[in-house]
Amino acid sequence: MSQMESRLLGCFEAVFPDVAREDIPTAAIASMPEWDSLATVTLMSLIEEEFAIAISTDDLELFISFLVIKDLIGEKLGLA
Amino acid sequence: MKLAEAVKLAGTRQDEDQPAQKIALACGFEALHLKTFLLARACQRFPAHNVSVDVGLYGSLAETLRGLTKQPPSAVAVVMEWSDIDPRLGFRATGHVAADGQDILLSVSGQIGRLARLIRTVADKTVVAVVPPHYPLPAQYLSGKDRLGSFEASLRFQLAGLINELSGHPNVRILDQSPMDQGDPAFSLRMLLRAGFPFTTNWASQLSERIIGLLFPQPWKKGIITDLDGTLWRGILGEVGDAGVGWSLETDAQGHGHYQQLLSLLAQQGVLIAIASKNEPANVEQALSRSDLILDRNQIFPIKASWQRKSLAVGDVLATWNILPDSVVFVDDNPMELNEVQSRFADITPMLYPTDDDDKLPAFLSELRHLFEDRKPRDEDLIRLQSIRANVAFVEKSSVSDDEDHEAFLLENAPQITANFGKQGSDGRAFELVNKTNQFNLNGARYQPGEWDGLMAEADTFLLSLAYEDKFGPLGTIAVMAGKNEDDGARILSWVMSCRAFSRRIEYQHLAIVFEKFKAEKIALNFVQTARNEPITAFLGTLLEAETKSCISLKKQVFEDACPNLYHKIGYT
Numbered sequence: 001m002s003q004m005e006s007r008l009l010g011c012f013e014a015v016f017p018d019v020a021r022e023d024i025p026t027a028a029i030a031s032m033p034e035w036d037s038l039a040t041v042t043l044m045s046l047i048e049e050e051f052a053i054a055i056s057t058d059d060l061e062l063f064i065s066f067l068v069i070k071d072l073i074g075e076k077l078g079l080a
Numbered sequence: 081m082k083l084a085e086a087v088k089l090a091g092t093r094q095d096e097d098q099p100a101q102k103i104a105l106a107c108g109f110e111a112l113h114l115k116t117f118l119l120a121r122a123c124q125r126f127p128a129h130n131v132s133v134d135v136g137l138y139g140s141l142a143e144t145l146r147g148l149t150k151q152p153p154s155a156v157a158v159v160m161e162w163s164d165i166d167p168r169l170g171f172r173a174t175g176h177v178a179a180d181g182q183d184i185l186l187s188v189s190g191q192i193g194r195l196a197r198l199i200r201t202v203a204d205k206t207v208v209a210v211v212p213p214h215y216p217l218p219a220q221y222l223s224g225k226d227r228l229g230s231f232e233a234s235l236r237f238q239l240a241g242l243i244n245e246l247s248g249h250p251n252v253r254i255l256d257q258s259p260m261d262q263g264d265p266a267f268s269l270r271m272l273l274r275a276g277f278p279f280t281t282n283w284a285s286q287l288s289e290r291i292i293g294l295l296f297p298q299p300w301k302k303g304i305i306t307d308l309d310g311t312l313w314r315g316i317l318g319e320v321g322d323a324g325v326g327w328s329l330e331t332d333a334q335g336h337g338h339y340q341q342l343l344s345l346l347a348q349q350g351v352l353i354a355i356a357s358k359n360e361p362a363n364v365e366q367a368l369s370r371s372d373l374i375l376d377r378n379q380i381f382p383i384k385a386s387w388q389r390k391s392l393a394v395g396d397v398l399a400t401w402n403i404l405p406d407s408v409v410f411v412d413d414n415p416m417e418l419n420e421v422q423s424r425f426a427d428i429t430p431m432l433y434p435t436d437d438d439d440k441l442p443a444f445l446s447e448l449r450h451l452f453e454d455r456k457p458r459d460e461d462l463i464r465l466q467s468i469r470a471n472v473a474f475v476e477k478s479s480v481s482d483d484e485d486h487e488a489f490l491l492e493n494a495p496q497i498t499a500n501f502g503k504q505g506s507d508g509r510a511f512e513l514v515n516k517t518n519q520f521n522l523n524g525a526r527y528q529p530g531e532w533d534g535l536m537a538e539a540d541t542f543l544l545s546l547a548y549e550d551k552f553g554p555l556g557t558i559a560v561m562a563g564k565n566e567d568d569g570a571r572i573l574s575w576v577m578s579c580r581a582f583s584r585r586i587e588y589q590h591l592a593i594v595f596e597k598f599k600a601e602k603i604a605l606n607f608v609q610t611a612r613n614e615p616i617t618a619f620l621g622t623l624l625e626a627e628t629k630s631c632i633s634l635k636k637q638v639f640e641d642a643c644p645n646l647y648h649k650i651g652y653t
Binding site for chain 1: 275
């Protein structure tokens, strides 16, 4: 697991404390009832704080799973 | 505090068996990160409590406040936006607005009145922090660049009226936002439009810290020990004489005048002021008797002028006041003196007087002011210094007498106690004593205004306040006991006595009155040993052979066997 993935995992853990760490890489909005709009906004703010990046409204539509968000951050950090 | 840390802290499972600390966040926006930060900071502040932050109805501050008037929590934070005053003033609503905005100004007046009434009603029952609207109005309401237009001026005038009115309520604390104005932006339109939350994450963090500070302030300081040369005045007294020291514009020493002015104001509010100076006592007396001194000579006690180490003088002052170093600020212009005093009294608050830099003076004076409670003087404040002087005379006389003489001494003092079972207390004095007394304090419990009022409203609760006076002078209301009248006796929930009242057997009389009043055969005391309540622990040790522990039961016979002769004349009000 890359350092970026590990930091993203920490953000997910903070927002979804009841989800096991090993399940987070497969986390997706469709299968998690606790992933509501408030969780999305909190996750967004945590990611902005953790990676010092800005998430736009268009980006927010991609907040549907750990993997998609990981790719989005990779792009913004120039890692993709 | 970072959001990640706050989310983690706020998500920590809490022990439901711990006492509850309920905070309400009243706002019209989506509370989101502000709720998280508030909860996290409250959890840090009250680690032994079950802390919760409840938010009200989205979009309706007034309705949320109305709900809180019925069931007030421990504390309430009201965070206002312009849209709470009129939705058209917010960014989430659009609609027709008359060019001069008169229709808005008309509705604003009524809504401000409603909010004022609701906040006052909530504040009658609990402590309320109010955050006035902070972020800018939408551009359509603004005037030319750098120009305050008539519409915005009218709006701000009405808002200032609301703030002015609420600031007079003893339970309302208005957030002064001016120290927050610099630095990071507060407002985030992106977050407001996306999530209904109007603040940047960083500002929400800062705001939560200040709200918790307003709702639950750190214990206030009680006294200031000040140096003289280069601090209370400009100049070295021993070199220039009493006529040569100054504190005015003419002597290029106006800053010292402002310092004296602040000390004088604090003294009027009951703060103790003493002097610790390396000087000849006679010279000091001469200088302090100057008629243009702004700080009244009578507001200072004691004055310790000598060539001894400063820490010895400070120790003498603390002994005279009979208060702990952590309640005291020591001000000196010499860093070495501050260090020397702090090496002996680690808990004292040292403050360096900026004698050579007037630009640093405003921050110094503000910092000093903020360590002391800002409130109207009470009767006790007016006699506090007098009673400390009387106490010195009492202790001096008391210490030279042997056991037999001591009994005669106590009798000759003609001690009088006035007992008051009124639950309203005397002008808030009972509530104040319970919340600030450390040494003779049964368990260290502190109360929020709402909690205290709730306790007093219970039918089986009693409050017994004692005022004391003897031939040395009055001490005012110096002891308070709150308890419950139970079937098999009385239970004491809170019991405090001012340290000025030690050595007069008032604590024995306090218990004796309760035994008598309730015809009790035993009194249960909710005792908890704290880091600072050694005096009451020692007192209870004289009554009970067993080691003092929590929830002590004191039988009447045991008390009577241990109780010394009491010479107080008792009166009731």
